[in-house]
Amino acid sequence: MQVCSESSQCEFFLAYAHQPAFRKEHFNYFCFGPLAENCARRIFHQEKGLTQRADYSPTGLIFNP
Secondary structure, rough: OOOOOOOOOOHHHHHHHHHHHHHHHHHHHHHOOOOHHOOHHHHHHHHOOOOOOEEOOOOOHHHHH
């Protein structure tokens, strides 16, 4: 299992980790799963050196719990 090295600093993770919808849709796949390297937040940060707003999800869509 891959673990995202940025999860402890990720505004999205910190804001939504406690919500069941987050765990179901994102946590098991992106933050601590096989899609960690494909996280849109992570890619944006690596390419631009900037962070996204907190509700920008790992899929690249706005997360509405």
